[in-house]
Amino acid sequence: YISPSLTRTATSASLFETARHVIPGGVNSTARAQWSGWLPYPLFVERGEGSRLVDADGNHYIDYLLGLGPMILGHRPRKVTRAVVDFIEQRGTVFALPTADEAVLAEKIVAAVPGVEQVRLCNTGTEAVLYATRLARAFTGKRKIIRFEGMYHGFSDGVYWSKHPPIDKAGPDHSPKAVPQGPGMPRGVEENLIILPWNDAQALADVLAKHGEEIAGIITEPVMCNTGCILPRHGYLEAMRDLATRHDVVLIFDEVITGFRLGLGGAQARFGIRPDLSVFAKGLGGGFPVAALGGRKEIMSLVADGTVSMAGTYTANGIAVAAANAALDELGQDGVYGQLDAVSDELRTGLDLVLKQAGLPAYTVGVGPLMQVWFASKPIHNYRDAERYADQGLFRRWFEGMLERGVLFHPGAYENLFVSTAHSREDIAVTLAAAKDVASGLART
Numbered sequence: 270y271i272s273p274s275l276t277r278t279a280t281s282a283s284l285f286e287t288a289r290h291v292i293p294g295g296v297n298s299t300a301r302a303q304w305s306g307w308l309p310y311p312l313f314v315e316r317g318e319g320s321r322l323v324d325a326d327g328n329h330y331i332d333y334l335l336g337l338g339p340m341i342l343g344h345r346p347r348k349v350t351r352a353v354v355d356f357i358e359q360r361g362t363v364f365a366l367p368t369a370d371e372a373v374l375a376e377k378i379v380a381a382v383p384g385v386e387q388v389r390l391c392n393t394g395t396e397a398v399l400y401a402t403r404l405a406r407a408f409t410g411k412r413k414i415i416r417f418e419g420m421y422h423g424f425s426d427g428v429y430w431s432k433h434p435p436i437d438k439a440g441p442d443h444s445p446k447a448v449p450q451g452p453g454m455p456r457g458v459e460e461n462l463i464i465l466p467w468n469d470a471q472a473l474a475d476v477l478a479k480h481g482e483e484i485a486g487i488i489t490e491p492v493m494c495n496t497g498c499i500l501p502r503h504g505y506l507e508a509m510r511d512l513a514t515r516h517d518v519v520l521i522f523d524e525v526i527t528g529f530r531l532g533l534g535g536a537q538a539r540f541g542i543r544p545d546l547s548v549f550a551k552g553l554g555g556g557f558p559v560a561a562l563g564g565r566k567e568i569m570s571l572v573a574d575g576t577v578s579m580a581g582t583y584t585a586n587g588i589a590v591a592a593a594n595a596a597l598d599e600l601g602q603d604g605v606y607g608q609l610d611a612v613s614d615e616l617r618t619g620l621d622l623v624l625k626q627a628g629l630p631a632y633t634v635g636v637g638p639l640m641q642v643w644f645a646s647k648p649i650h651n652y653r654d655a656e657r658y659a660d661q662g663l664f665r666r667w668f669e670g671m672l673e674r675g676v677l678f679h680p681g682a683y684e685n686l687f688v689s690t691a692h693s694r695e696d697i698a699v700t701l702a703a704a705k706d707v708a709s710g711l712a713r714t
């Protein structure tokens with residue numbers, strides 16, 4: 270299939286050819302790879318501007334990819350950029366000693382996020398998860414971590430299991446087996462994991478009743494964002510909280526995507542559930558690499574006395590702290606999330622209407638500025654539902670149609686559409702007009 274948009278992206282094609290000789294797959298992340306859906310090659314970017322992305326051929330797109338989440342303030346947010354430039358020009362970047370700015374930032378995070386009494390910075394979500402699971406084990410003296418099929422918690426050996434396994438090889442629906450991401454994952458690690466279907470409180474209760482003595486932590490995204498967008502069933506997160514408490518298990522919310530996006534307090538504030546540990550990245554830095562692990566003081570104090578070491582040459586570097594301080598100041602302004610939600614809801618309800626009017630078996634799922642379109646005639650509550658009911662082919666055509674009309678998001682049905690504070694009502698109107706066109710085209714074929 271040759272999409273018409275290919276004729277407009279010859280520069281991307283040629284840059285890709287050059288890159289693939291010296292960069293495996295031509296890209297620096299699997300999420301940008303051909304096999305992740307960027308066929309026949311990814312767009313090469315010239316620059317971003319607010320809600321827009323400009324590719325190497327000068328094509329403009331309304332951008333709902335948003336760097337896979339960090340650009341919640343849009344591209345090149347003026348105040349964040351200014352803060353970073355000022356910091357590095359006037360003060361430096363890495364000191365291996367603390368700055369006053371770090372506590373200023375920590376105070377903002379603690380004030381915003383209900384479950385965070387103390388917080389440490391690191392550089393990526395992957396690192397923050399690694400520390401969260403280590404802390405859970407150190408705190409409880411137990412060794413197993415429950416993680417859910419279809420989620421992603423970064424690429425470290427300890428958790429990169431059962432993200433998107435082939436379900437015919439992944440064991441029964443109610444007790445999936447741990448499937449490594451691929452070769453090279455050290456075997457034996459999975460003995461420290463229990464894989465469960467998400468959104469199934471009974472499966473969680475059963476496994477805790479049976480193996481609670483061995484289980485140190487439960488790690489979950491409060492909204493499943495790595496198999497499209499799937500909301501927690503009513504009462505599910507509450508049940509999880511309750512079960513974790515009863516079995517002395519550390520509840521870890523991976524808010525890498527939801528954090529500072531579903532509100533300044535993340536999903537935990539929005540849904541009113543207080544986890545023991547929380548992991549943040551993406552939205553926190555307004556586009557700069559910074560992540561955080563925070564939680565109950567009792568657990569975080571294991572880091573204070575060196576019982577659990579949390580290190581890193583680049584942790585809390587000047588760029589990261591200046592960016593996060595500025596981003597949180599921007600996000601903390603009155604009305605920011607109200608406006609972001611309003612614009613996002615306009616997009617989501619608009620998309621639903623367009624899909625319905627076209628008569629397609631499709632609907633949106635989302636919360637605030639986070640959403641995905643499911644091409645499916647049944648509701649999807651977990652990874653196996655998605656594998657069974659979602660039409661990946663239709664999603665692909667939807668993606669291509671929208672791209673041709675200047676609307677960009679990830680080609681994978683298991684990714685998300687992100688909305689930024691830079692997206693305007695006009696952006697949404699243009700997007701919905703394109704969607705109407707594409708949806709009626711899909712309905713005809």
Ligand code: PMP
Binds near residue numbers: 392395524560
């Ligand atoms: N957790 C979740 C829920 C994520 O979506 C991601 C990245 N998409 C990560 C962890 C890993 O974060 P990073 O890419 O910053 O290592």
